[in-house]
Amino acid sequence: MSRVRILVWSLLLVLGMLSGRAAADEVRVFKPMEENMSAMYLRSQALAEGFAQAVLDEARKLLPGTLDDNRSELLREYLVDHARPYIQGYKVLSSEASEAGLILRLDVQVNKTNLREGLKRMGFMETLSAPVPASVVLPEDLDEEARTMADNLVTLTGLRIEEGALPQFTLEHGRDKGTYKGRLESDEREWMGVSKDIPTLWFDLWGRYFSQSGDAGVRIELHSLSVAGWFSPDGVLEFDRVLRGWDSSVQDVRLVEMDMLPSGVGATWTFRQLDGDRLTMLLRGFLPQRGLSFKLAGEAKK
Structure with missing residues (x-):
């Protein structure tokens, strides 16, 4: 293996290790x-x-x-x-x-990796644009503090309460003093859990719901970005850091290829695109003024 190829693979390995930092x-x-x-x-x-x-x-x-x-x-x-x-x-x-x-x-x-997954399990990725219809059943003897907590969790999760709607979250007192039992029912599945902490119980159950509803049948739009014109691999490393910082436009960024050519260094990334117009604006504002050219492409995958 040539020294150039060894250098390229070493850089890709380092960037792979840093991607979840x-x-x-x-x-x-x-x-x-x-x-x-x-x-x-x-x-x-x-x-x-x-x-x-x-x-x-x-x-x-x-x-x-x-x-x-x-x-x-x-x-x-x-x-x-x-x-x-x-x-x-x-x-x-x-x-x-x-x-x-x-x-x-x-x-x-x-x-950021853990937080992105946590936000998904808390329902933000699904309810940020529009609330999810649901119903919540609470014990009649639930104290005021716990009832207020449950109401706040409904708002935080992004639910729109509709009587009898599914999914339905039911809270009950547990067998042991100070514990709660929760049940979450959807059209096809049911989840149950027990905890002394209502928010922990709530997001444990809703986390399972939002994870399965977000994965089933979802088409993930993967995009690729190819950039060329760097004088050295250092420029690729710097832009990789910049691209990962554009969280409002792209997520799950991965550097998949780097080419060491006589005309310069080129690299290709794959990512999940959130805001195509903003990404294009950021790329046009960052790359051409540095003498770099780029090409965007999308590929739908399940």
């Missing part, structure tokens, strides 16, 4: 001091707020549309207790404590 976001949060709150607990709560904000910021970039203010706030509140699965790492840039509370400035690394 985290995106870094800097956030600043203030957590007020409350009565009888220890310094350690205050810091942990400030961290939780910072993680929630970083994940929310990244979610807005990944979603194929605009999240309204109400759902954004409900998502942030949910993430305060449920953001950890999407955090790959963080660094405290500064910490300022006072009698009023704690200000933290953080550099948070969010795993």
